[in-house]
Amino acid sequence: MAKDKKGKSEAKKAKAAEKKQKQEKKADKKAKAKNAKMEGSDAEDVDLDAVLEEYRKQQEQFLKITETVAEAPPKPRSASCFLASPSNANQLLLFGGEYFNGALATFFNDLHVYYIDRDEWRTVTSPNAPLPRSGHAWCRGGNQSNAVYLFGGEFSSPKQGTFYHYNDFWKLEPSSREWTRLEPKGKTPPARSGHRMTYFKQYVVLFGGFQDTANQTKYLADLWIYDTQNFVWHSPALPPAQLKPDARSSFTLLPHEQGAVLYGGYSRVKATVAANKGAKAGSQGQRNVLKPMVHQDCFFLRITPPAADGPPGQPPTVRWEKRKKPANAPVPTRAGATMAYHKGRGIMFGGVHDVEESEEGMDSEFFNHMFAWNIERNRFFPLALRKPRAQKKAANAGSGEGRVGGRRGRAAANEEELLKQLAALETGKSLEDIDSMEIDRPAGADAEVDKEKPAREMPVSMEFPHQRFNAQLAVQDDVLYIYGGTFEKGDREFTFDDMYAIDLGKMDGCKEIFTRPVADWIESESEGEDDDEDEDDEDEDEEDEEGDIEMADEPRKFTPSARKKKQQDEESVAGSETSVSSGSTASSGTSEEDETEADTAEDDGLPHPRPFESRRDFFQRTTAEWQEVLMTSLRWKGIKPESLSVKEIKSKAFELSEEKWWDCREEILALEEEQEAAGIGEVVSLADRGETATAGGAGRRR
Numbered sequence: 001m002a003k004d005k006k007g008k009s010e011a012k013k014a015k016a017a018e019k020k021q022k023q024e025k026k027a028d029k030k031a032k033a034k035n036a037k038m039e040g041s042d043a044e045d046v047d048l049d050a051v052l053e054e055y056r057k058q059q060e061q062f063l064k065i066t067e068t069v070a071e072a073p074p075k076p077r078s079a080s081c082f083l084a085s086p087s088n089a090n091q092l093l094l095f096g097g098e099y100f101n102g103a104l105a106t107f108f109n110d111l112h113v114y115y116i117d118r119d120e121w122r123t124v125t126s127p128n129a130p131l132p133r134s135g136h137a138w139c140r141g142g143n144q145s146n147a148v149y150l151f152g153g154e155f156s157s158p159k160q161g162t163f164y165h166y167n168d169f170w171k172l173e174p175s176s177r178e179w180t181r182l183e184p185k186g187k188t189p190p191a192r193s194g195h196r197m198t199y200f201k202q203y204v205v206l207f208g209g210f211q212d213t214a215n216q217t218k219y220l221a222d223l224w225i226y227d228t229q230n231f232v233w234h235s236p237a238l239p240p241a242q243l244k245p246d247a248r249s250s251f252t253l254l255p256h257e258q259g260a261v262l263y264g265g266y267s268r269v270k271a272t273v274a275a276n277k278g279a280k281a282g283s284q285g286q287r288n289v290l291k292p293m294v295h296q297d298c299f300f301l302r303i304t305p306p307a308a309d310g311p312p313g314q315p316p317t318v319r320w321e322k323r324k325k326p327a328n329a330p331v332p333t334r335a336g337a338t339m340a341y342h343k344g345r346g347i348m349f350g351g352v353h354d355v356e357e358s359e360e361g362m363d364s365e366f367f368n369h370m371f372a373w374n375i376e377r378n379r380f381f382p383l384a385l386r387k388p389r390a391q392k393k394a395a396n397a398g399s400g401e402g403r404v405g406g407r408r409g410r411a412a413a414n415e416e417e418l419l420k421q422l423a424a425l426e427t428g429k430s431l432e433d434i435d436s437m438e439i440d441r442p443a444g445a446d447a448e449v450d451k452e453k454p455a456r457e458m459p460v461s462m463e464f465p466h467q468r469f470n471a472q473l474a475v476q477d478d479v480l481y482i483y484g485g486t487f488e489k490g491d492r493e494f495t496f497d498d499m500y501a502i503d504l505g506k507m508d509g510c511k512e513i514f515t516r517p518v519a520d521w522i523e524s525e526s527e528g529e530d531d532d533e534d535e536d537d538e539d540e541d542e543e544d545e546e547g548d549i550e551m552a553d554e555p556r557k558f559t560p561s562a563r564k565k566k567q568q569d570e571e572s573v574a575g576s577e578t579s580v581s582s583g584s585t586a587s588s589g590t591s592e593e594d595e596t597e598a599d600t601a602e603d604d605g606l607p608h609p610r611p612f613e614s615r616r617d618f619f620q621r622t623t624a625e626w627q628e629v630l631m632t633s634l635r636w637k638g639i640k641p642e643s644l645s646v647k648e649i650k651s652k653a654f655e656l657s658e659e660k661w662w663d664c665r666e667e668i669l670a671l672e673e674e675q676e677a678a679g680i681g682e683v684v685s686l687a688d689r690g691e692t693a694t695a696g697g698a699g700r701r702r
Helices: 002-038 048-060 390-396 407-427 433-435 445-452 524-543 562-571 580-588 592-602 615-636 646-664 663-679 686-696
Strands: 066-069 082-086 091-095 098-100 106-109 111-115 122-125 137-141 142-150 155-157 163-165 167-173 178-182 196-200 201-209 208-211 218-220 223-227 232-233 252-256 259-273 285-303 317-323 337-343 345-349 353-354 362-366 370-374 379-383 472-476 481-482 488-489 490-496 497-503 510-516
Touching: 048 155, 082 137, 082 481, 091 472, 098 490, 106 155, 137 201, 155 686, 196 252, 196 259, 201 259, 201 285, 218 259, 252 337, 252 345, 337 472, 345 481, 362 488, 370 663, 379 663, 390 472, 615 646, 646 663
Parallel strands: 082 472, 137 196
Antiparallel strands: 066 122, 082 091, 091 111, 098 106, 111 122, 137 142, 142 167, 155 163, 167 178, 196 201, 201 223, 208 218, 223 232, 252 259, 259 285, 285 317, 337 345, 345 370, 353 362, 370 379, 472 481, 481 497, 488 490, 497 510
16 A cells, blocks of 8 residues: 555656646747747738838739749639639639648739630739739629729738738739729728628629727628729718618628629627636626627618719619528528529538637537528528439530530530531532541631640549638539638648539539648647647646546537637638527528418419420420510510510520529429439420320330
8 A cells, every 4th residue: 555655656746747847848938939029030020011012022023914824723722712704704713812831821912814624724923913912802893794803802921910901902804814903083992801792783892891900800891882984982871770781701792683682791799708717816707708600691782873864973872671581591500601603593612610618619510511592582402412314424425514514515516517517518428428527627626626625534523522611612604613711620720722613503523623632730839838738737637636537529629829810700710609509490490481482483474494404405395485475574674576686586585594494493403303212214295295205105104
């Protein structure tokens, strides 16, 4: 017994000596950090103007706009801007962003262009480009369809000690790659980042964002509208009693034929909490804090342009109208779930749900789900990948469907067929022999065909990309492109270096355009000190307890670093103030009124697409009905249908049918999945196919 006591005493002495050694090591670290600060090692965190001036000098060395083929995709980055080029259906634009490796932050101002058909990245350098930034916003210019407008953003010193918000306004001509800094007349929006922009007719709409001041992060709720024809910003005066969105950042702002729609967002709101155990002596029992809040509300911004016969430069009339909470909203609530606009709906991907258990501890859940938000019906629909149907494979072989965008492949095949038929007519040969004919192509035609061929075979997965938040999204030619994003593990933050493509019409797989390993995280000194403190706490706990107790399946907790706390403001990392149970009740179950609205929207008297029916097949089946709908609409507007040509009528009727096809896409996909699960393939209407289809009709009933 005496021997056991002696052994325990020696073990305690050894632990005490080890603890003392750790404390001395920690004190040395703090002393070194203090001395380094006194010696001016953090000077880069003070004079940002000098840093930006250096960037300006470097940029002035470019004498003209150049575009060079990049050897590899752009460097990894977050909080950048990603957009489908409005002037070229074959290009994607990427600008700016930042990369943080745990120790230093790097900001970018490079413009990258991705050529979809060539699978090729190009880097653009310009003597007059915006300075490096992240958290900025851009959008196409409405009626100025071939222009892109960019506003704001932020910049910081490498060690994140000081931040800078921009209030500059830029116009990019995507075709010429030329940047122009705009200097509008009158008042302009204050500096900010984390805001959003969209377009309506001749206007660019800007709302929200945040500013980092010396004391706090201030969230904004101001609305600004830029007139692209009269070159002036308007800050519309709203009635005091009008309900309008609260201040926020990282929300969704999508275009609408009568204005714009806003959904969600992130901010910090004032709250009173009980003082923790570490409060100073004499402090009150409660204290004020800023708690994270994930917004779930929805607003419609109605914009009425001024009368055409009025004086030029008059501001439009605007009004915020609060909408009901979207039906079937994702559960649990999530921040950093980004959206891209696609034909009357928003395509959402990813996000993070944070449960803030204490001031220093947080448990996070990340997602890689995809949803479609139907703007008109204000309803979410989950999207899922589906394996391609076997009966479609043979028909699609050689038609270019394997490319990221299959429409151009079909067009090339049709062109080939027409050229062969023309050659047969000129030579007097039979049309049956055209497959074996060789045709003469115009000069440069072979180069065009080569450009249409993909440079390599891209792997396709039936799973969505890894869980992440704040991924950059863009839709071009009915294909969704997902670029980058952020993921956290413990107190470490990782920036994804990848890009994927998903055909929104087929949902037949996720194509990997490129992916590179995520760079290593560099642990800062402050994190090392936190780890030492955690180890000390564990040692103290071990001394107090008689035995070791293992906790099974304990939730992951971590202490956010200074960088993490800052990014909670910009990138919506923090969790919702609302509990999961309440969000679940409000989101998963739809009200009877919502269901009634949905049923009414489905039974609107218009032709309805059928399962497995393509847009073109749908129009061919219902073309007479859509032309009648179009003519009725024209008469109501006082336009004589006889004034339009047959080609114009068919073109406008096809646009109406295409809009209906996309509006019903989610319901049709659900029906197709149900039929496939029941062993039912493509449904073909014998009545529509006529006498030629009756021969095989009986056999299909077996």
